[in-house]
Amino acid sequence: MIRNYLKITLRNLANQKLYTFLNVLGLSIGIASCLMILLYVHHELSYDAFHEKAERIYRVGLNGKIADQEVFTTNTTPPLAYTAVEEFPEVENATRIYTHWGNQVIRYGETVISEEDVYMADSTFFDVFSFPLLAGDAATALVDPTSIVIPEDVARKYFGDEPPLGKTLLLGSDKTPHTITGVLEKLPDNSHVHFSMLRSMSAVEYSRDDGWFNNSFQTYLLLHEGASSESLEAKLPGLVAKYVGPEVQQFLGVSLEDFFEQGNKYGYFLQPLLDIHLHSDLQDELEPNGDITYIYIFAAIGFFIILLACINFMNLATARSANRAKEVGVRKTLGSMRVHLIRQFLSESVLLSLIATVLALVSAGLLLSPFNNLAGKEISSALFAEPWFLLSLLSLMLLVGLLAGSYPAFYLSSFRPVEVLKGKLKAGMKSSGVRNVLVVFQFFISITLIICTLLVYQQLEYTRTKNLGFEKENMIIIDGAWRLDKGKQEALRQDLASQSAIVDASISNNVPPGVNNTTIFRKKGEEQDILVSTYDVDYNHLPTMKIELLEGRNFSRDFPTDTAAILLNEAAVREFGLDDPLSEEIRYFGGGEYGSHLDLKVVGVFKDFNFETLRNNIRPLALMLTTQGSKISVRTAPGDVSATLATVEELWGQYASEEPFQYSFLDEDFDALFRAEQRLGQVFSVFTGLAILVACLGLLGLAAFMAEQRTKEIGIRKVLGASVANVVVLLSKDFTKLVVVAFIMAIPLAYFIMQSWLKGFAFKISIGPGTFILAGGAALLIAWLTVSWQSIKAASANPVKSLRSE
Secondary structure, X not given: OHHHHHHHHHHHHHHOHHHHHHHHHHHHHXXXXXXXXXXXXXXXXXXXXXXXXXXXXXXXXXXXXXXXEEEEEOOEOOOHHHHHHHHOOOEEEEEEEEOOOOOEEEEEOOEXXXXXXXEEEOOOHHHHOOOOEEEEOXXXXXXXXXXXXXXXXHHHHHHOOOOOOOXXXXXXXXXXXXXXXXXXXXXXXXXXXXXXXXXXXXXXXXXXXXXXXXXXXXXXXXXXXXXXXXXHHHHXXXXXHHHHHHHHHHHHOXXXXXXXXXXXXXXXXXXXXXXXXXXXXXXOOOOOOOOHHHHHXXXXXXHHHHHHHHHHHHHHHHHHHHHHHHHHHHHHHOOOOHHHHHHHHHHHHHHHHHHHHHHHHHHHHHHHHHHHHHHOXXXXXXXXXXXXXXXXXXXXXXXXXXXXXXXXXXXXXHOOHHHHHHOHHHHHHOOOHHHHHHXXXXXXXXXXXXXXXXXXXXXXXXXXXXXXXXXXXXEEEEEOHHXXXXXXXXXXXXXXXXXXXXXXXXXXXXXXXXXXXXXXXXXXXXXXXXXEEXXXXXXXXXXXXXXXXXXXXXXXXXXXXXXXXXXXXXXHHHHXXXXXXXXXXEEEOOOOOOOOOEEXXXXXXXXXXXXXXXXOOOOOEEEEEOOOOOEEEEEEOOOOHHHHHHHHHHHHHHHOOOOOOEEEEXXXXXXXXXXXXXXXXXXXXXXXXXXHHHHHHHHHHHHHHHHHHOHHHXXXXXXXXXXXXXXXXXXXXXXXXXXXXXXXXHHHHHHHHHHHHHOOOOOOOOXXXXXXXXXXXXXXXXXXXXXXXXXXXXXXXXXXXXXXXX
């Protein structure tokens, strides 16, 4: 019996090649898309879950507010970690990460590499985290100040296949020897901590500082089994009162209570380790995090794609079922029982579903590598081997197959042979209500995705091309200038500026978008604290960056007193309430000994410019004078970039022959701020395209169904003189109405979704009608192109044959 069902099934599928192709293609695309989204979502949700004690690990964050400038940061004070262990019974252990070392020049023999992300960590690092060591002792790996731990992929760059443990690397310009005391497995992609090398925190003298007002460390607490994080968090204000309060009194001259009564804040909070990647957007994150909103969006897209595919599968099965009405009548006349017909139809649907599922699995496996390149991830297909996943996929396959075969199986098989052979079956299939609802639903989803995709693209393009208030193009940023001997920085800067292909050059300790130093200022003679971002620049910084000066003057060598001068942006002038800024002095609390201050004369006001991500409003910014820095900014003339870069590198070699040349382009540095969103936008566009494709396949099936139902009408119209164009319009206009209804329904949903997303940007596009009109027009065009193929085919048929068939 089963063999007979299979033979008939294969024969029917072979006889209906187009139907089989569309069914398998649509469903396989839907399942493959859903699988890729499932892999992506599972990967994002799995961040940091590989740590054995992940559920007991919490990161401490800091929330501060001074003069309406609020700060949420991951950086905390040096003594917080060991104080928490000593004073809170809930805390089993703690560790810190210090990232301010940044890039380090590493030497081993003839190999010289500038490594990014060289972090410092306490010796308790491996007691808290579970990064597996391939070699070395986790208990002692970070005890010695000259110890260093590296991942295996980094070790391979220096030592090839040689065992790295015990070998010595020379770090920095002073070539300090460091011994490799541990080798880690390659760090997992789904970790919020990625470093190229891990040095011992005991080498950082600042880590032993006992001041509570300096915040530069990431602090992680490991709680005891069964300890309550809520209970611990409730005790943190007492910690602030005990240790921060006295320093507020010393540093700001007010009690902690008065400080809070003025509307200020200063407090700690806990973040579960497992929430960091998707639920944290603090300042000074170790790396850009994900966003749970995108997970919800992709999960919804995956659900709708598979839903559209299943609907299409059932629609096509229904559309073709009418062709088999006479087959059912004949088979029942010859003695076939209804149960046999039900089994036949269901077996055909399940077989098609099985074929589509197998193709989807193969496609997902083959497309995983390109998808990883697109998404910037290292997603593994190991999930495909999980028993629960295979069981879920098998259940989905059976469910789709059974649902798709249910209509022909139970509806067609229920009719009496005489009614079927007389053609009464078709009377029960003329209702278009369900069909219309499905078309509206499909294009409602598709148009919503089209609108969202267009607006995401417009916002990302806006962030890439927006005028930031200075010119980021044609700017080369040389990093690591601090490695030059004293006096050589200015000599190199002058040599660079004298080149014909270079417009100007400037020394500074930072450049946008990496301005991350925020400290307290006051207007002289007042007690109101103001949080202001700041970095140090030389005399050439404003003209080199092409920052517009609005009032006063730039720093000048003609004024030796400029070492005690300051430049403010417009936001800072507003925050300080300066009516005549050039007559004011600003008190700076960020330099000198702890608690000391320096009075700085305001000599100029420059135009606001975006020195951070466009997600933030422009904050108060102050520039102070320096002659030494870590970066040299080089503005080049338009032209041959590679030749100019070679000139810059050659000059660097003349001043620092043993130091590697590190550089970046400023416009690329800003683009990197939104690289994650750009990748997500690309992934979003791909899945939107797939959803539209699946919807079109369904529309094609429904167009075939409609054309088949109106065969006699088309034949009569052609006999009476209707042209092919008349028939195509006739068959297309109903679908046009449905797409217009779907478009009207999609507008408010898409508007709400994108308004919510754009709230995360301080600088954003305005949502105008043009995007909606474009999306609606695109949907109509897609629908017309899809339907016209089937319509032209039906309209071109010989009317004699269509009427004879009736």
